[in-house]
Amino acid sequence: MAGLPLRIEGLTVSGEGGRTLLEVPELSIEPGTAVVVRGPSGAGKSTFLYAVSGILPVTAGRILWGDQVLSEMNDPARAAFRRNQVGFVFQDHLLFEELSAFGNASIAALYAPKNRRAGIRSTGTEQLEKLGLSADEHRISGTYSGGERQRIAVARALAADPAIVLADEPTASLDRENADRLADDLMQLARDNGRTLIAVTHDPAMHAQADRVIDIVDGRIQDSAA
Amino acid sequence: MHRRQFIALGAAFMATPTLLRAEDAFRMRDFYEKDQSFTPLAKELQDERISVNGYMAPPLKADSTFFVLTKRPMAVCPFCETEAEWPDDIMAVYTQRVFRVVPFNRRITVTGVLSLGGYKDPETGFVSRVRLEKSTFELV
């Protein structure tokens, strides 16, 4: 699915007790760009990711993906948005260890409409193969190495052919070799079909491949540079 | 939960239960002439599901689907009949399920399919002339 542009206006996200976690007065991201978000820990990077994916409701302001106003959607609509448009890669892969690589990669098929299930399964298999993994249905993913598991997570993020890929420290728990490989794979595969990629990462290897880097300090977006 | 409640529940699902009224039920004398032959009414009702009022005689077999319906409470009846003709104006009742015994002096309404003519129960050897089959009963 072709990428979507992101537009944020006057965004505030507050945590419990009204503490401001994130403020973004204005931000635009062109469709098809690979953006890296960096900043010290606790600066609000993950909050940013959760806000633009709709996991976290906004306190004020607007988030628009193309002409879809995410900030005005209710919970089920945001879930539907994620399921149809967003692929997510988490820091420590977060797989169902008891399912196979294929089972994890195609997990969205379990709750997708019937006419989309076959597509998700074949795309999931395809992505696993591109990532150098076989869709062995009998081997549970708990038995794969850390690097392999994170690649399964990438395949899962791409299986439903999303317009947007969001990644939260995807290489943080990997050794250098695996981290580099994953950074390359993610950058390449996520940008297929002109998807928009936003990755929160400290990894210089990813910074180097990004179209644009955004810094967040103390919950505020700093000037961004290409 | 008691089985009968289930059945009642089941029946309620199947259809609106037609509540049985004691005054709609037949009495045993409706089926016998003085000479113990069957009345025209009995012959007409053969093979129909009907209701009959009476009393449950003390059961001959425990845990069975068979009992004898008498027109008067059993413990009174034997003393008011001469022994030789005692009591052939009874009905054999075959229930759908193993039933719980009701005291002989409680009036009951039995609903079942009327069957006439001599029949020897292959299991108990009891011979009966009039039967209510596939029966259920309730206290009046």
Added chain:
Amino acid sequence: MMAFWYDLPVAVQDGLVGLMLLTPAIVLGAVVLRGFETRPLLFALVRQQVWLSIVFVALIAVSVGIGVGLIAQERGLRQGTARAADKFDLIVAAPGSEITAMLAAVYLQASDMPLIDGETYHDIESHPRAELVAPIAFGDSWKDAPVVGTTPQFVVHLAESLTEGRMFASEEEAIAGARVPLSVGDEFSPAHGVGGAAEEDAHRGANYTITGKMPLTGTPWDRAILVPVEAVWGVHGLAVGHGPEWDGVVGPPFEPRYFPGTPAVLVRADSLGSTYGLQATFNNDETMAFFPGTILARLHALMGDVRQLMSVLAVITQVLVTASVLAGLMMLTKLLSRRLALLRALGAPGRFVFALTWSYAVFLIVIGAASGLTLGVLASWAISQAITARTDILVQATLDWPEIHIVAGFISLTSILALLPALLTMKRSVIAGLRG
């Protein structure tokens, strides 16, 4: 419509009622799971919490098993004791306790009972409506086996046909029940009395030869030895029921003057009506006449009441166990909360996560209930075996509709209750869940 229902075979009625009881669970399942494939994830979750799942299933199984076992056991006892009394339509004995007389005459639990004299016996025997009249003269024994004096006609009535050998024809011959450790041709000497009070040497010199064996009947009579009643009288030094010109052929007719007495008489009438007529006739000042079936039905009713009371306790146990299992499930969903939050972060519909949690609970409930059904029948089987070994009354454990109905109702009820923990998982914050 009502008539239509009652015209259905009982098994069809029971099947329909069972189906109806299961309907809420089935409908709920269809609605909750519609459009989703929860199975792979369900099994993944069960595997992740396999021990906890086993504990939950075991708890449910034991509580359901107790309820099922009670019902199956009561039915087994009812059927077994009723079957053992099947051949005994009407018993006439000297006035006293009907239950004592029934236990002695039908179940061979011998007790000291007054005798019915020759005149009375003659009255019964010569009654025009009596088809079969036979004395049941218990009191002697050989080892554990009661030795009962009676007539060839009674043996035929009881056993229908012998599996081996022939009917006793003289005072020195006997028929053994199927479980008596004596074979055709074996000889034995009876003791006076039964059990610990038996006097081994009282009948020294009296010897019987086994001439036939009865088939297995599943009653205490399998352990009994049947001898001509004349022999019992003879052994005790009494008249033998026949006059001096007796030709030695055992069995009726008996001479009232030479009839020493019998503690119980079995009567079978020629018709249903006469069965009641004979009972009325011989239930008088000199004798009591009763239907073992009636006495047994009264005892069964008592047993049924006790069982129902116990069933109430069993139901309370089931409810308590289910409540604690559901409480446990709520905690379990906390253990699973990271996985459930992950699904929601990935964009799975809330209803999917709800369906997954619900199906997890119902999976444990159904497996637990099915195991409970098996467990209950197995327990009832073990108890029945022990009872049969002790009493020789064949008690059989079976699986029947009432317990299936209870289990179906249990599944439906608890699958409705299982909506609760499923609902609670929806309330948890996704972010908190993701961070574990």
